[in-house]
Amino acid sequence: MTLTKYIVGYLFSLCATALAFGIVELHIAHHHRWPTHAQLLPTIVALALLQFIVQMICFLHLSFKKEERLRLLAFGFAAIVVGILTSGSLWIMFSLNGRMMPNASQMEMYMQDQNGI
Amino acid sequence: MNMNDKNLFGLWMYLMTDLVLFASLFAVFVVLRGQATGVGGALFETPTIAIETFVLLTSSFTCGVALLCARERRKYLSLAFLLATFLLGAAFLWLEVSEFSRLVHSGTRLSSSGFVSSYFALVGTHGLHIAVALIWMFALLVAVVARGLTEGNVRKLTLLSYFWHFLDLIWIFIFTFVYLLALL
Numbered sequence: 001m002t003l004t005k006y007i008v009g010y011l012f013s014l015c016a017t018a019l020a021f022g023i024v025e026l027h028i029a030h031h032h033r034w035p036t037h038a039q040l041l042p043t044i045v046a047l048a049l050l051q052f053i054v055q056m057i058c059f060l061h062l063s064f065k066k067e068e069r070l071r072l073l074a075f076g077f078a079a080i081v082v083g084i085l086t087s088g089s090l091w092i093m094f095s096l097n098g099r100m101m102p103n104a105s106q107m108e109m110y111m112q113d114q115n116g117i
Numbered sequence: 118m119n120m121n122d123k124n125l126f127g128l129w130m131y132l133m134t135d136l137v138l139f140a141s142l143f144a145v146f147v148v149l150r151g152q153a154t155g156v157g158g159a160l161f162e163t164p165t166i167a168i169e170t171f172v173l174l175t176s177s178f179t180c181g182v183a184l185l186c187a188r189e190r191r192k193y194l195s196l197a198f199l200l201a202t203f204l205l206g207a208a209f210l211w212l213e214v215s216e217f218s219r220l221v222h223s224g225t226r227l228s229s230s231g232f233v234s235s236y237f238a239l240v241g242t243h244g245l246h247i248a249v250a251l252i253w254m255f256a257l258l259v260a261v262v263a264r265g266l267t268e269g270n271v272r273k274l275t276l277l278s279y280f281w282h283f284l285d286l287i288w289i290f291i292f293t294f295v296y297l298l299a300l301l
Binding site for chain 2: 001002003006007009010013014017020021024025027028032037040041044045047048051052055056059060067070071074075077078081082085086089090093094
């Protein structure tokens with residue numbers, strides 16, 4: 001726990017935040033055409049994750065050292081739960097349409113198609 | 118594992134369950150953010166969000182410095198940084214509350230749309246955490262002024278700093294997934 005660690009964490013977070021806001025502003029300035037959404041989305045998510053990791057190390061002092069082992073373990077478990085919870089929710093909610101039973105008229109068409117009923 | 122480690126581990130377990138709480142609110146928000154009735158990115162003011170982010174990040178840094186000073190038993194320096202943290206935190210909360218009141222005054226209600234409901238739930242929960250942390254911080258400021266940097270006060274400051282850094286951590290995801298995505 002040193003001042004250097006806090007300064008590094010703070011400066012890195014400042015840069016990552018400014019960069020994230022900056023490229024979104026750039027995107028708006030170019031009338032939402034460049035950088036494209038496909039480029040932008042992974043970039044700002046990556047910047048957020050990177051900042052998360054840096055703050056975890058610099059501010060919350062998480063490390064692979066022996067005395068932090070238990071905290072790291074608890075965090076690892078929480079991360080797994082969070083991963084299942086969020087990705088599972090999004091997977092289910094955004095594939096609902098595909099999983100729905102078709103309505104009666106669609107079903108009839110399908111059956112006529114398949115079986116000539 | 119000594120007593121300090123046990124306290125910290127207890128707080129850490131709470132923080133990890135809090136992480137799961139926020140994760141579920143984030144999941145709800147991402148699912149519902151498409152369910153908006155005529156509102157979207159136009160709802161938010163980007164400069165306010167940038168200032169809020171900067172203020173909270175800086176307060177996270179000053180909180181860490183306050184803890185370092187306290188460990189070296191430099192009472193007044195520690196108090197100054199803790200007070201700075203408190204004021205920055207209060208400024209953040211004030212910006213957030215005025216953002217909420219601006220939305221309400223422009224006719225946005227909790228029940229306006231799925232997007233707005235999940236937005237208020239997520240950002241409001243974070244704001245509530247900040248408010249609780251500020252009350253804790255104020256009590257600690259009073260305690261340090263009254264009794265100095267005793268063993269107990271330094272321990273409380275350690276726990277508070279972890280809680281405060283954690284709230285800044287959650288904010289990274291709020292400004293990324295709530296505000297920046299709304300601008301795209």
